[in-house]
Amino acid sequence: MIEQYLLRTRTLAEVLTTTETMAYAMGFTAIVTLPVLLFGPTAPYGRFSTTGWGFLINNKIAWITQEIPSLAVPVVWMTCYATPSQLSNLQGRNLILMLLFCIHYTNRDLIYPLRLRGGKPTPFVVWWALTSAVHITFSLAL
Numbered sequence: 001m002i003e004q005y006l007l008r009t010r011t012l013a014e015v016l017t018t019t020e021t022m023a024y025a026m027g028f029t030a031i032v033t034l035p036v037l038l039f040g041p042t043a044p045y046g047r048f049s050t051t052g053w054g055f056l057i058n059n060k061i062a063w064i065t066q067e068i069p070s071l072a073v074p075v076v077w078m079t080c081y082a083t084p085s086q087l088s089n090l091q092g093r094n095l096i097l098m099l100l101f102c103i104h105y106t107n108r109d110l111i112y113p114l115r116l117r118g119g120k121p122t123p124f125v126v127w128w129a130l131t132s133a134v135h136i137t138f139s140l141a142l
Contacts, residue, residue: 017053022125025042035093043125043126043129044123044126045122045126046122047120049120049121049122049126050123051123051124052123053123053124053125053126054123054124054125055123055124056123056124057121057122057123057124057127058114058121058122059113059116059119059120059121059122060114060116060119062121062122062127063112063113063116064110065110065127066112066127067105067108067109067113068109070105070108070109071105071106071109071110072104074101074102075102076099083088
């Protein structure tokens with residue numbers, strides 16, 4: 001089922017409609033989120049971390065699990081789901097951009113967090129909010 005959805009050909013109108021809908025949803029989310037961030041509670045993240053927001057998660061594990069979808073999705077798509085015609089489009093500039101993207105996120109997702117020294121643990125609630133399905137959906141779909 002998922003493979004059929006991923007491999008089906010979409011018209012330009014379908015792609016534009018999906019992108020526009022997601023852009024409007026992100027804009028609406030920003031408008032709703034702004035007052036909460038300005039006047040709501042301060043989330044204890046990073047050096048301001050406290051135990052009052054639930055149990056704590058190791059900062060390296062939290063970093064990796066928050067960021068790994070950005071690397072995993074393109075790599076899994078290229079290795080498992082991309083058709084030969086889609087892979088043939090990865091040449092020249094497209095190939096360079098994809099390689100730079102993968103190199104950057106390999107560093108950001110795996111190398112950098114493992115080189116962190118010290119740091120305070122992340123509260124579970126904050127980690128969960130940052131790895132929520134909405135964030136991942138918007139990030140990967142755009």
